[in-house]
Amino acid sequence: TPRIFSGIKPSGGLTLGNYLGAIQKFVAAQEAGTESIFCVVDLHAITVWQDPEDLRNATREVAAGYIASGIDPTKSILFNQSQVHEHAELAWIFNCVARVGWMNRMTQFKEKAGKNAEKQSLGLYAYPSLMAADILLYHATHVPVGEDQKQHVELTRDIAAKFNHDYKVDFFPITEPVIEGPAVRVMNLRDGSKKMSKSGESDMERINMLDDADKIAKKFKKAKTDPEPLPDTMDGLADRPEARNLVNIYASLSGQSSDAVIAEYAGAGWGKFKPALADLAVDKLAPISEEMRRLMDDPSEIDKILAHGAEQARAIAAPILKRTYEIVGMVR
C-alpha cells in the first residue's frame, strides 16, 4: 500500500515555493486518503547555522503552515524530526552504505557551498543520507517534492538498493519521487534563473506565507519581467524565464494548467497580469496566514501536536530500525 513521507526544513519562514511545490500537494495526497507522514526536519535545518531561538520559532511556523494549509493531524502524522531519534540512527547506518562519490555529485551541496566547500559543516555534505533515512524509516513508497529535491530522492533509491544488495535482503522499498504540476520549481522574483528560497538574500525575491496583502502586491509589482505582452501559448515563453514563472505561479494558485492561463491572458500586458496575480495570491494566502498567526499565538498547542505526532511516527519507525540493526548484525 502507498505511504508518503515528506519534510520541510525550518531554516526560515515558509515561502510560496514551499507552498506550491510541496504543501499544496501534501494536502491533496491526504485528501485522496493516502497514508501520509509529514515532518518539520529540524535536524536538516542545522546543517547551516541556525540561531536557537529562530530555529524554535521557524519550527513552530512550519508546523503552523502545514496545519493552516489543511494538513489535519488526526488524518496525517505531523511531527518534528529531532523528537524521533531513529532518524539520526538510521542516517548513521546509511552513512556507511552511501559512497563519498555519490555525495560528491549532489548539486544542492555544490550550490550551497559555492567556492567554500571546505568551510561547510559535515552535516551539509551528508544531508542526503539523513534524507534517505527520513524516507526509508517509514518504508515510504512515494515522496512528493519540488524539482530541487529530485536528485536526493534518487540517491535515496540508490541507498535502498545498495543496502538490500549488500545484506541480501528485500527490506527497503525503492521510493518514487512525485514531482508534478505547473509549480515544481518556483523561481526567484528578481532572477528567473534561481529558485525561490527561504534563505535567499533579499526579501523581495520571495513571497513569504506570512506576507500581508500590500507586501504581496508590491513584490509582484516589482517582480522582474520584460516589456513584451503575454503570448498566446507557453511555447512563446521559452526564452522568458521570469514571465514563465509568473504564469506558472498563477496556474498553480488557481488550479489550472499553464496553457489555460496563457490562453486567458493572451496579449495582456504586465499592468493587467501582475495585479490579477497579486489578487489571486492574496485570496489564496490570506486565510492561511491568518490561521498560521492564530496557531502561533499559542505555541503550546503546536508543541502538543508535534509531540503526539512524534509518538505516532515512532510507533512505525522503531520496529523498522530494530529490524535494520538485526540485518546489519548488531547484537540487541
Ligand code: AQP
Ligand atoms: N522554489 C521552489 N519551488 C518548488 N518547490 C520548492 N521547494 C522548496 N523551494 C521550492 C520544496 O519545498 C519542500 C521543502 O523544502 P526544504 O525546506 O526542505 O528545503 P529547500 O528545498 O532547500 O527549501 P528552501 O526554501 O530553498 O530553503 P533554504 O533556503 O533554507 O535552503 C521540498 O519539497 C522542496 O522541493
